[in-house]
């Protein structure tokens with residue numbers, strides 16, 4: 001039966017590894033949420049901002065070109081003469097609908113130095129027809145808002161600059177004072193040119209920038225700023241420009257719509273990388289677990305079972321001791337240690353149950369065996385004889401030959417006793433200094449006496465010299481025997497006591513004899529019935 005380990009190494013390792021895996025996944029999620037995704041989003045915003053910058057540069061370039069063209073025209077002697085009234089054919093020679101369309105001009109206005117209209121030309125946004133006038137009347141009345149704004153700019157001294165007019169659609173307006181080509185003298189007036197930011201202009205900008213562009217006017221003044229709106233696969237970004245020449249504060253916004261392909265591709269790639277990383281991590285951990293289970297945990301589990309099993313039947317069921325690794329070494333060491341411990345236990349047991357001098361069982365073992373034999377005899381019921389044997393005049397032996405020789409004598413006597421006990425299969429123990437006891441289960445009184453005789457004869461045959469013995473010139477023994485059925489009460493101690501009494505009689509009767517205990521008869525003394533054989 002293998003003991004279950006509630007907090008096994010395997011359990012602890014799995015828990016630790018599970019925790020580690022959770023931490024790693026949580027870290028990946030945290031890094032993604034707080035580092036990778038914001039970085040990707042910031043990168044996307046930067047990309048959109050760069051595109052807005054590019055569109056703004058194109059827009060500014062268009063304004064500068066218009067301004068440059070206005071200056072070019074305004075600083076031309078022909079224009080100078082025209083505004084002074086010295087070149088009447090100027091308009092016919094230089095202006096045409098094709099020129100306005102080619103240069104993407106909507107409207108052109110010449111003003112005198114006092115701000116009066118000198119000449120106006122433009123393409124009517126309603127009809128698309130080219131018109132030239134000297135005043136904003138009749139077919140040229142559509143020019144009135146332009147002229148008003150421009151005259152306001154002249155009054156405010158806002159000339160020689162580029163502005164955005166909040167018309168519908170809005171327009172960029174460039175102005176310059178008219179001067180001679182060599183720029184000498186006083187300006188006789190001003191030249192204004194407008195370029196409407198209409199659908200044609202948007203198409204032009206789209207071709208120029210390669211981006212879809214939108215334009216809108218807002219009735220709120222906004223500083224130069226950006227706004228972004230991300231939705232699905234597209235991002236709409238707008239850049240706001242302040243608008244001049246309007247009675248109320250207004251702003252113009254140029255918007256672009258961009259595909260989020262790059263961002264979404266990066267996102268998808270990153271998610272794939274993340275998934276693959278997590279998947280690979282789980283796979284590696286599963287593989288590590290598998291290897292760990294196969295290489296370490298399973299053998300360790302078997303080793304645990306082996307250590308439990310070796311204590312009971314000692315078998316190496318899983319062949320662990322044959323392994324050439326640490327588990328094999330541990331198993332072999334454990335097996336050796338266990339064998340060594342078993343041997344030590346056996347030796348300890350022998351030491352605690354056997355007499356060190358003679359090697360015969362000692363009193364402790366004798367008492368245990370006597371209790372068992374007694375219980376079995378009572379249960380059977382069966383005959384049980386016990387025997388007490390004592391060397392005669394051993395004190396005299398010791399005194400004469402010395403204690404050392406006494407020990408050797410004891411060993412020889414014990415050896416002779418043991419031979420007989422082995423032959424008749426009974427237990428004989430050294431239960432005192434020169435006293436021995438035997439248990440003879442299932443023997444009759446006669447057989448017991450016979451065995452007693454054989455034991456005394458065996459000692460006689462040893463012919464161990466005992467010069468001071470009054471009995472014989474060699475070592476002799478006396479034997480007392482008692483049958484369980486003859487003892488005073490049915491107990492192990494009672495039968496031993498009876499055997500002791502029989503031995504006493506044997507000694508009293510001159511020693512070197514076997515006496516069988518006889519139970520006292522009514523009105524008779526105990527000793528009268530226990531006579532030497």
Ligand SMILES: Nc1nc2c(ncn2[C@@H]2O[C@H](COP(=O)(O)OP(=O)(O)OP(=O)(O)O)[C@@H](O)[C@H]2O)c(=O)[nH]1
Nearest residue numbers: 390391392393394395396398403404406407433434
């Ligand atoms: N050498 C030796 N002597 C022992 C040992 N154990 C007991 N003896 C001796 O055995 C002797 C027993 O003497 P007693 O009890 O007087 O009996 P005895 O001299 O044999 O006389 P009886 O038994 O009456 O015949 C003592 O002198 C003990 O010292 C032992 O282990 N070795």
